[in-house]
Amino acid sequence: MKLYYMPGACSMTPHTALEWIGQPYEAQSVNRREVKSPEYLKLNPQGAVPLLVDGDLVLSQNAAILAYLDARFPQARLFGSDDLKGKARAWRWLAFLNADVHKAFSPLFHLPDYVHDEAVKTAMQSAARDNIRHLLAQADAQLAAQPYLGDDVSVADVYLYVLLRWCRSLKLDLADLLQLAPFYVRLGENAGVRSVITQENLKP
Missing domain, CATH: 3.40.30.10 (Glutaredoxin)
Structure with a gap:
C-alpha cells in the first residue's frame, strides 16, 4: 500500500x-x-x-x-467499535467533519479569484471563522460527555485533531469551547498520531 x-x-x-x-x-x-x-x-x-x-x-x-x-x-x-451502531456513530462524526467543517475553512485558505474587494474578503473570512466555531461547538458538546466522538478513539477523532491543528495555525480563538484543548492533547499523545507527526515533520 x-x-x-x-x-x-x-x-x-x-x-x-x-x-x-x-x-x-x-x-x-x-x-x-x-x-x-x-x-x-x-x-x-x-x-x-x-x-x-x-x-x-x-x-x-x-x-x-x-x-x-x-x-x-x-x-x-478504525471506527472505534466492532458494533454496527458504534461504527455508525463514528461515521456520523467523520462525515460531519469531512463534509461540513473542512469545507468551512476554504475562505481562510483561498478565496475565489473573483473576490477582489478587501472589505468583502474580510467579511467572508470573519464569517468563516464564526461558522467554524459554531460547527466545532457541536464536537465540543459531544466531548463534554465522553473522551472521544464515538465509542472509542477512531479516525473521526483524528480528523477533528487535524482541523484543530488548522485552527491553531490560523489563530482561531476556541478558548470558550472547553473540551477541545484537552481533546487535542489527548489525541496528540496517541502513538499512531505521534508517529505521523514525526513522519510528516510537523510540530506537536
Whole structure:
C-alpha cells in the first residue's frame, strides 16, 4: 500500500489509520506543485490528497479510503467499535467533519479569484471563522460527555485533531469551547498520531 499525503493536511487521517493497522505501507509526501503534475493527475484528476494505491486499486477521497481500510483490516477498529451502531456513530462524526467543517475553512485558505474587494474578503473570512466555531461547538458538546466522538478513539477523532491543528495555525480563538484543548492533547499523545507527526515533520 502507498499513501500520497501533504504534511498537516487532511491526509493525516488515513496516514494515522495506516499506523494503527500496523501493516507495511509506503507514505509519499507531495507538495502543491507535484499534485498538479501530469503523472499525479493520471492517478487523481482532482490533483489532491489523500490518494491510496493498493495493487491495482487507486482510491482518492478520505471517506472512501477509510471505508476501504476498515473493511480490509477490521481488527484495527478504525471506527472505534466492532458494533454496527458504534461504527455508525463514528461515521456520523467523520462525515460531519469531512463534509461540513473542512469545507468551512476554504475562505481562510483561498478565496475565489473573483473576490477582489478587501472589505468583502474580510467579511467572508470573519464569517468563516464564526461558522467554524459554531460547527466545532457541536464536537465540543459531544466531548463534554465522553473522551472521544464515538465509542472509542477512531479516525473521526483524528480528523477533528487535524482541523484543530488548522485552527491553531490560523489563530482561531476556541478558548470558550472547553473540551477541545484537552481533546487535542489527548489525541496528540496517541502513538499512531505521534508517529505521523514525526513522519510528516510537523510540530506537536
